[in-house]
Amino acid sequence: MKVLVREEATEGAGAGGRNTESGSLARGLQVLGVLHESMHALSHSEVAEAANLPASTTHRLLQALVEHRQVERTRGGRYRPSARSLLPLVMDHPLNSLRRDVTGLLRGLCDRHGPSTSLILFFGTERAMLESAPGRYSVMPYYDTHLSAPYHTTVSGKLLLAHLDPDEQKTLIAGKPLLARTPHSITDVARLQDELNTVQSEGFATNLHENVTGICACGTVLKSSNARAIGAIVMSGPSEYFSSETIPVMRRELRETSALLTHTSLALRAVARFLE
Known part of the structure; x- marks a missing residue:
């Protein structure tokens, strides 16, 4: 995700950078998990509350997930998993x-x-x-x-x-x-x-x-x-x-x-x- 690249560049390739990257990945998966478990699209604040993350962190992760087509932002400004995220396997898998x-x-x-x-x-x-x-x-x-x-x-x-x-x-x-x-x-x-x-x-x-x-x-x-x-x-x-x-x-x-x-x-x- 884009946020991982930024943090890796900031923190470097040492143990600190790896820990930051791992933490960002875990939080991104946490946000995606919240959206997968919901039966309807969620607002930014609802995602942040369910994931127990700061609003700024949630916003950054949601933008990265949208950019990588794992999450879709609706016309009403809410968030839900993308088709690629919900149905990742090819038909003949x-x-x-x-x-x-x-x-x-x-x-x-x-x-x-x-x-x-x-x-x-x-x-x-x-x-x-x-x-x-x-x-x-x-x-x-x-x-x-x-x-x-x-x-x-x-x-x-x-x-x-x-x-x-x-x-x-x-x-x-x-x-x-x-x-x-x-x-x-x-x-x-x-x-x-x-x-x-x-x-x-x-x-x-x-x-x-x-x-x-x-x-x-x-x-x-x-x-x-x-x-x-x-x-x-x-x-x-x-x-x-x-x-x-x-x-x-x-x-x-x-x-x-x-x-x-x-x-x-x-x-x-x-x-x-x-x-x-």
């Missing part, structure tokens, strides 16, 4: 291709069973929702494409943990308290490890009121053609949809859908290479 491949499959699962059905990808130890078919109810189980709910209380989190190597798994759960989100949350590491062993062997996980009371979920791991776990297909919604009779049926169909994608989707193979 593997992620866009996979989204098109799974849309009908997710909708079919949702229509047959009721709960929202989502495809979640693993970016290292982070989880992101690529596509979702909303269920037959007004409550949405996800509010963000980047999932931040605890690993030990969610289906996608358990599936990710179960398919990590032991050292990576320990980094995420060892030595840290397993906080209870509900009375049903697993808070004992030994008990969680037993469940993860089962999840790893079965490729299937459940969340029965463990993250939000009244909301349940189940899901299966999504693997690449070389058997590497790259994501999960998850059904989630009100607990009335999840019973001892319905969960086995969901498990079978989730596994069938996952296997179909693994063996037939060229887009999934491309995504697997992208995530290596």
Whole structure:
């Protein structure tokens, strides 16, 4: 961004210059994040308040982001993300291709069973929702494409943990308290490890009121053609949809859908290479 060039020229190429550049980049990303999270265009003062930045700094960053076509200034003088910022991937990017491949499959699962059905990808130890078919109810189980709910209380989190190597798994759960989100949350590491062993062997996980009371979920791991776990297909919604009779049926169909994608989707193979 232009502001970074100015500051680098002022501060020089030493540690001070690098720190200034890094700080400016972080603040620019912070401003862009505020705009991405908003459902409408924001005024300069609204951006500054949400980002907790001085008005002058916010103005400078917004101008740089406009100049680099990451932000658009409306006729009314408000700011919103540009088309380039909101839709940065080319149409034939593997992620866009996979989204098109799974849309009908997710909708079919949702229509047959009721709960929202989502495809979640693993970016290292982070989880992101690529596509979702909303269920037959007004409550949405996800509010963000980047999932931040605890690993030990969610289906996608358990599936990710179960398919990590032991050292990576320990980094995420060892030595840290397993906080209870509900009375049903697993808070004992030994008990969680037993469940993860089962999840790893079965490729299937459940969340029965463990993250939000009244909301349940189940899901299966999504693997690449070389058997590497790259994501999960998850059904989630009100607990009335999840019973001892319905969960086995969901498990079978989730596994069938996952296997179909693994063996037939060229887009999934491309995504697997992208995530290596």
